[in-house]
Amino acid sequence: MKKVTIITGHYGSGKTNISVNLALELAKTGERVTVVDLDIVNYYFRTADFKKLFAENGIELISSMYANTNLDIPAISFDIERLCRDEGYLIIDVGGDDAGATALGRYKEPFEELKANNQIDMFYVINCCRYLTSTSEEALELMYEIEETARFKHTGIVNNSNLGTETTVQTAVDAVEFGKEVSKNAGIPVIFNSYPAESEKPEVEGVNFKPVINFVKPIWEQ
Amino acid sequence: MERSLMKGNEALAEAALRAGCKCFFGYPITPQTEISAYLAKKMAKAGGLFLQAESEVAAINMVLGASGTGTRVMTSSSSPGISLKSEGISYIAGSDLPCVIINVQRGGPGLGGIQPSQADYWQATKGLGHGDFHVIVYAPASVQEMVDMVINAFDKADEYRMPAMILADGLLGQMMEPVTFPEIKQKNSEKTWAADGHKNKRKHNIINSLYLQPDVLENSVVERYKRYDTIQENETDAENYLCEDADIVLCAFGATARVAKSAVNQAREKGIKAGLFRPKTLWPFPVNEINEAVKNAKTVLTVEMSMGQMIDDVKLAINCSKPVEFFGRTGGIIPTPTEILAEIEKLGGAK
Missing domain, CATH: 3.40.50.970 (Thiamin diphosphate (ThDP)-binding fold, Pyr/PP domains)
Known part of the structure; x- marks a missing residue:
């Protein structure tokens, strides 16, 4: 992974869960990892929910001082530019859709600088089981809308096609073609395809599968 | 589909x-x-x-x-x-x-x-x-x-x-x-x-x-x-979960019922006979259905994300034929399965 990874996508594509998984994976290899909760549009189910899990794994969590409070305002009370210059890896979990990606727009200059040094990725998380982004056309339309407000272009796709608690290995296997189509039309590679970590790894030729643990669960499943 | x-x-x-x-x-x-x-x-x-x-x-x-x-x-x-x-x-x-x-x-x-x-x-x-x-x-x-x-x-x-x-x-x-x-x-x-x-x-x-x-x-x-x-x-409608042999029947609706169901499952694993009654219509309140659900119960526990607003309807519906207890969180706090389980156990768990 590069120094900075930005995670974007549709509401419900699983951005937060992918961010948490990537952070844990890096932390397990002994790397210093910081996760930024840059979600300014969603006030339920966000990375700031994982304070304890991150602390246990030595991951630093940066989130708005208003995250998970009743203050319904899109505040960013931290300095992303400084965080990008800090030691270690930075994962930025962005809010859903183009509305959420608006928060990225103001960092165009530092992001371009990192890009010039090949130090930044922006991954677009896709989910073909998700209503309204279930076709390649819909997924691409949203991807371009996100790039428009983010003022930055994606460098890869994470195919995180899932049906929430009903996700099986078959869900992941069935979604491979969808990922390939989005990748082909967008002109950027599929970085990995996710599958439920509790299942056996599926084998499809030429497809990179990565086990993903589901951390974003309702209170009654925790 | x-x-x-x-x-x-x-x-x-x-x-x-x-x-x-x-x-x-x-x-x-x-x-x-x-x-x-x-x-x-x-x-x-x-x-x-x-x-x-x-x-x-x-x-x-x-x-x-x-x-x-x-x-x-x-x-x-x-x-x-x-x-x-x-x-x-x-x-x-x-x-x-x-x-x-x-x-x-x-x-x-x-x-x-x-x-x-x-x-x-x-x-x-x-x-x-x-x-x-x-x-x-x-x-x-x-x-x-x-x-x-x-x-x-x-x-x-x-x-x-x-x-x-x-x-x-x-x-x-x-x-x-x-x-x-x-x-x-x-x-x-x-x-x-x-x-x-x-x-x-x-x-x-x-x-x-x-x-x-x-x-x-x-x-x-x-x-x-x-x-x-x-x-x-x-037009009344309700869900009845493991109520038949339950000593304690929880009564909850909406998202709270999902949490309460988790607590009921955890109680069952501990050998406590718990069940869940979930009204799907709040008006009209499912009066016949709740009476059927609690008929073998010793205690009823309503669980709500409020200070207890449904509890009176429960008491009226069963004509206060059983003790009706209450557990709730309010102000935006969601009760956890653990908290509800503790409440079930506090009420004797009626093993």
Whole structure:
């Protein structure tokens, strides 16, 4: 992974869960990892929910001082530019859709600088089981809308096609073609395809599968 | 039938479109704004009208007007916004007009908070506006039920010519679950009462809730209450989970029922005979169903995201035949399965 990874996508594509998984994976290899909760549009189910899990794994969590409070305002009370210059890896979990990606727009200059040094990725998380982004056309339309407000272009796709608690290995296997189509039309590679970590790894030729643990669960499943 | 992953609020909106809703009037408020956002995108494409009104008061009166023409119409809000709509809801009920109202509850009173709550139970079931009237109140506990209940609510509102409410909460509105949209059989119920142009072919229809003669007003209310009797007889709905041999029956609705079910499962693993009764209609309250559910129980425990608003209905429904205890969290705090389990154990767990 590069120094900075930005995670974007549709509401419900699983951005937060992918961010948490990537952070844990890096932390397990002994790397210093910081996760930024840059979600300014969603006030339920966000990375700031994982304070304890991150602390246990030595991951630093940066989130708005208003995250998970009743203050319904899109505040960013931290300095992303400084965080990008800090030691270690930075994962930025962005809010859903183009509305959420608006928060990225103001960092165009530092992001371009990192890009010039090949130090930044922006991954677009896709989910073909998700209503309204279930076709390649819909997924691409949203991807371009996100790039428009983010003022930055994606460098890869994470195919995180899932049906929430009903996700099986078959869900992941069935979604491979969808990922390939989005990748082909967008002109950027599929970085990995996710599958439920509790299942056996599926084998499809030429497809990179990565086990993903589901951390974003309702209170009654925790 | 295809399963897809949807957010509760989106599912409510999509279900309304599929149920033939042609007008939506609303005003944004957290945590239900996705309903408006979704319909703003999709309603026009479905041949309907989406309008963000200048206020909740304006929106609910637009609902009254649209409904008067026989159009399927919906509005949605969250707790403080529903309070603003209450005058209009009373007018709609008094005019015998159907509509669907969604309340994705948040913490109160006042401006309260934006986290989930069930503290509008009293408002929904007993005090949704001035005057003698009821609305049918559905309490979904999953994103799938959001879909099914919205579709049903439109049908029942038309059938009984009255408002129907979906009483959801912020958690249900914001969470994602897989859903399947059922085939919808459009019921062709002709609305002979609608003020939609008589074209000189019939007497004109009047939509009104003002009666200057008290005896005429009394008659209109009494007629409405006869309809309410039919509803109480035919429209109650509830889920019964492991109640048959239960010593302690939990009573919870909506998202809280999902947490309570987890607690019941954990109690069962510990050898405690616990069960769950979940009303799916809050008005009419499922009286026969709860009596059946608690018949072998020693204790009833209502669990709510409020200071205890359903507990009186539970006591009345079972005629205080068993002790009814209460556990709740409020202000936007969701009770955890562990807390509820502790409460079950505190009450003796009745092993």
